[in-house]
Amino acid sequence: VIGKLGIIGAGSVGATVAVAVAARGAARTIVLHDVDGPRAEAEAEDLQHGTPFIGPVAVHGSADPRDLAGCDMLLLAAGRKQRPGQSRLELAADNVALCRQALPVALEQAPDAVVLVVTNPVDVVTYVADQLAGLPPGRVFGSGTVLDTARLRVLLAHELGLAAPSVHASIVGEHGDSELALWSSATAGGAPLQWWLAEAGWAGDRLDHLLNRVRGAAGHIIGGKGATSTAIGFSSARIIEAVGHDERAVLNVSTAHDIEGVGPVCLSLPTIVGRHGAGPVVDVPLDDAETAALRHSAATIRAALDAIPSSLAP
Numbered sequence: 001v002i003g004k005l006g007i008i009g010a011g012s013v014g015a016t017v018a019v020a021v022a023a024r025g026a027a028r029t030i031v032l033h034d035v036d037g038p039r040a041e042a043e044a045e046d047l048q049h050g051t052p053f054i055g056p057v058a059v060h061g062s063a064d065p066r067d068l069a070g071c072d073m074l075l076l077a078a079g080r081k082q083r084p085g086q087s088r089l090e091l092a093a094d095n096v097a098l099c100r101q102a103l104p105v106a107l108e109q110a111p112d113a114v115v116l117v118v119t120n121p122v123d124v125v126t127y128v129a130d131q132l133a134g135l136p137p138g139r140v141f142g143s144g145t146v147l148d149t150a151r152l153r154v155l156l157a158h159e160l161g162l163a164a165p166s167v168h169a170s171i172v173g174e175h176g177d178s179e180l181a182l183w184s185s186a187t188a189g190g191a192p193l194q195w196w197l198a199e200a201g202w203a204g205d206r207l208d209h210l211l212n213r214v215r216g217a218a219g220h221i222i223g224g225k226g227a228t229s230t231a232i233g234f235s236s237a238r239i240i241e242a243v244g245h246d247e248r249a250v251l252n253v254s255t256a257h258d259i260e261g262v263g264p265v266c267l268s269l270p271t272i273v274g275r276h277g278a279g280p281v282v283d284v285p286l287d288d289a290e291t292a293a294l295r296h297s298a299a300t301i302r303a304a305l306d307a308i309p310s311s312l313a314p
C-alpha cells in the first residue's frame with residue numbers, strides 16, 4: 001500500500017483517480033493538489049464523506065505544495081485536455097510547460113517519490129519529466145497504454161463472448177493515434193488468438209477495425225461527455241497498487257527507450273512494475289509488421305518531442 005499519494009491536478013482525471021485509489025484501498029493518505037485550491041478542497045471533502053462506505057483513507061485537498069511533503073508516490077494529472085477533434089499531441093507545448101513548472105516544486109517536497117505521469121500527450125510529458133527529474137531509470141514513468149490495453153481487452157472479449165480478464169492482448173507504442181496491437185502474441189483462455197479467429201471464421205480486417213475503435217475511443221467519449229475520466233481513474237489506481245504492493249505486475253506503461261533508427265523516446269511496452277517504479281521490459285517477440293509499426297509510433301513521438309519550442313525542450 002502507498003502511505004501517502006500526492007495527486008497534482010484535481011480535475012476530472014485527478015479526482016477520479018482519487019476515488020478509484022480510495023475504493024481499492026491502494027493508499028492510506030491521498031493529497032489532492034491543484035492551483036485551484038477551492039476545487040482541490042471540494043473534491044477532497046466530497047470524497048472524504050464517502051470514506052465510511054469504503055474503508056479508512058485520509059483525504060486532503062489544497063493549493064499548497066508543502067502538503068505534498070513526504071509523498072511516496074506522485075501522480076501528475078494537471079494540464080489541458082483535448083477538445084473534441086483535437087489530437088493529444090497538440091497539447092504538447094502547453095503541458096510540457098506545465099510539467100516543467102509543477103514537477104520540480106512537487107519533487108522538492110517529495111524527493112523519494114515514484115512519479116506516475118498521466119497528463120497528455122503522456123509519452124512526451126513523461127520524457128520531459130524523466131529528464132527533468134534526473135532520477136534512477138523507471139522512477140518516473142507514464143500510464144502509457146495501460147488504458148488502451150484495457151479498451152482492447154474489453155472489445156475483444158465482447159467479440160469472442162468471453163470475460164475481459166480471460167483475454168490477453170496488448171496495445172503498445174504511443175498512447176495516441178500511432179499505437180499498435182500485438183496480435184501475434186495475443187491469447188484468450190490460454191489459446192492463441194489465431195485459433196479463435198479460425199474457429200469463428202473472422203475476416204482479416206476485423207482486427208484492424210477493433211484497433212481503430214481503441215484508437216478512436218477517447219475521441220468518441222470526449223465527444224459525448226467532454227473528457228475521459230473513469231477508466232483512466234481505475235487504470236491509474238491499478239498501476240499505483242502495483243507499486244504499493246511491489247507486485248512486479250506486467251503493465252504497458254511508458255518508459256524511456258532508445259529505439260533503433262529513431263533515438264530516445266518514452267513509449268509503452270509490457271513492463272514490470274513494482275516498488276521502485278517501472279522496468280525492465282518483458283522482451284515480447286514482435287513479428288515484422290509489429291516491429292515496423294512500433295518504429296513508426298516511436299518516430300511519431302520523437303517528432304512531437306523535436307517540435308517542442310527550444311525554451312521548453314529537455
Ligand SMILES: NC(=O)c1ccc[n+]([C@@H]2O[C@H](COP(=O)([O-])OP(=O)(O)OC[C@H]3O[C@@H](n4cnc5c(N)ncnc54)[C@H](O)[C@@H]3O)[C@@H](O)[C@H]2O)c1
Pocket residue numbers: 008009010011012013014033034035036039077078079080081082091095098101102117118119120121122143144147175227228229232
Ligand atoms: N494518459 C491518459 O490515458 C489520459 C486519460 C485522460 C486524460 N488525460 C489527461 O489528463 C490531463 C487532465 O485532464 P482532466 O480531464 O482532468 O482536465 P481538467 O481540466 O478537468 O483538470 C485539469 C486540472 O489541472 C489543474 N492545473 C493546471 N495547472 C496546474 C498546476 N500547475 N498545478 C496543479 N494543478 C494544475 C487545473 O486547475 C485543473 O483542475 C489532460 O492532459 C488530459 O489529456 C490523460
